Amino acid sequence: MAENNSAKALKKELEEILPLKLGQIFQTYGLDLDELLVPLKWKPMILLIGNYSSGKSTFINEFLGKEIQRTGQAPTDDSFTIITAPDEGEPEGDLTGSTVVNDDRFPFEALRGFGEKLLAHLSMKRVRSDVLEDIALIDTPGMLDSVTEKDRGYDYLGVIGELAKLSDLIVLMFDPHKAGTIKETYKVLRVTLPGAAGEDRVRFVLNRIDECESLEDLVRAYGTLCWNLSQMTGRKDIPRIYLTYAQIEGRHVPEEFKVWSKERDELKKSLLDAPRMRLYHMLQEVDNVVRELALEIEALDGFKRRFKKRLWRFFKSLMFTATAAFFFGDLVMNLLTGYPDSPFVIDLVTGKFGLDSLLWPIIWFLLVIAGGSCLFQKITFPRFVRRYALSPDALVVLKSPYERDLWPRIRARVAELIERHARRYVWLPHSKNLEKVRGFLKKDLQSFYEKVKQY
């Protein structure tokens, strides 16, 4: 597939350019570049969610042209099934939930935390199919109502959220009878997916429209759905809703509904776009992390600037004190102890000034410098560090709502870096690094976005 090849080439290019342009900087600021791309290293994924019996499994079977998933009226699936082709040289067949979450070829490690009960309801079906070479589909247990959700024995919505984070496309399937159950699912998606961009990943589908009694019935169902959606998304525009139905043997579809038969094909076609969506997904992920990095550098730069100011203030008073000690140190000593016989200023005034008059002033000067440095190292600097480690908010000016969203996520990391490595971070060339990072966002990343848009 030429299209997928160029998706792969672009992905490779991104994987090459990141370490080249930002590898060093990531390392400097304690971030792991590899970690950033790990969840995206596997195949593009399509997640299907929706209420029970909305036709998810039927749609998957139809999309793949094979009877892979069990279908039926009333809740049929109570498991999460990842469907994909086996790797080269591997046989078809099923993998259990615990194998799936423990195999580091797959990005499902985060599901381990949901407990044994989930693992018993998770599996991977490996089926040979051209389509599945490049993508994986995830069939999910249908949403029941929110009360029954709690009886599953694991955090169903939490799992959906985790899978949504990994997925490049999400099919949200309703049917005309039970559109209400979708509300909670959608809430999970909103918090999981990054900003408005995340919504591009969702395909809204009203399925089983052939079961509407009449066109009026359908219009009513569609209207209700639009209303519900606008309530949920908080957007003024209505996202595209695919109106679809499955061709079920022996079931008569009224003539007036047949105009919608092409919508099902369009939906299937849009799923083949998953590899390209994967690239968007990658870019968004990179975009987010690099912007976080930029804000982190900005905060550390703020720390450095404040440190320089503090140091300069300390230096000025130290110099003042050392100079005073130079001129008057031995005079005070003389007044207190009678020694040395002839203090430096007296020598100056009386004209008895000789090289040996400089001995005590120099000693005093150096003593104050040494004492001052000690004071700075042991008290002033640790106090300064503690202050900003406790309240790093003072270090950044959050210019946009986006930055205000980002900051709470990195605040703790900035505090930790300051607390643990302050001595290092006060000397690093942050503004130069920041310039590089911003240049990457503006030039390199933008050109990637353009390329993905074009192909």
Ligand SMILES: Nc1nc2c(ncn2[C@@H]2O[C@H](COP(=O)(O)OP(=O)(O)OP(=O)(O)O)[C@@H](O)[C@H]2O)c(=O)[nH]1
């Ligand atoms: N009339 C009609 N029936 C459909 C359509 N799609 C699926 N069905 C039927 O609806 C029933 C449920 O379909 P499934 O594909 O099992 O639904 P599901 O969403 O996977 O359900 P769960 O796995 O229980 O969540 C099956 O009997 C299908 O034959 C459709 O578009 N029109």
Ligand SMILES: [Mg+2]
């Ligand atoms: Mg099913």
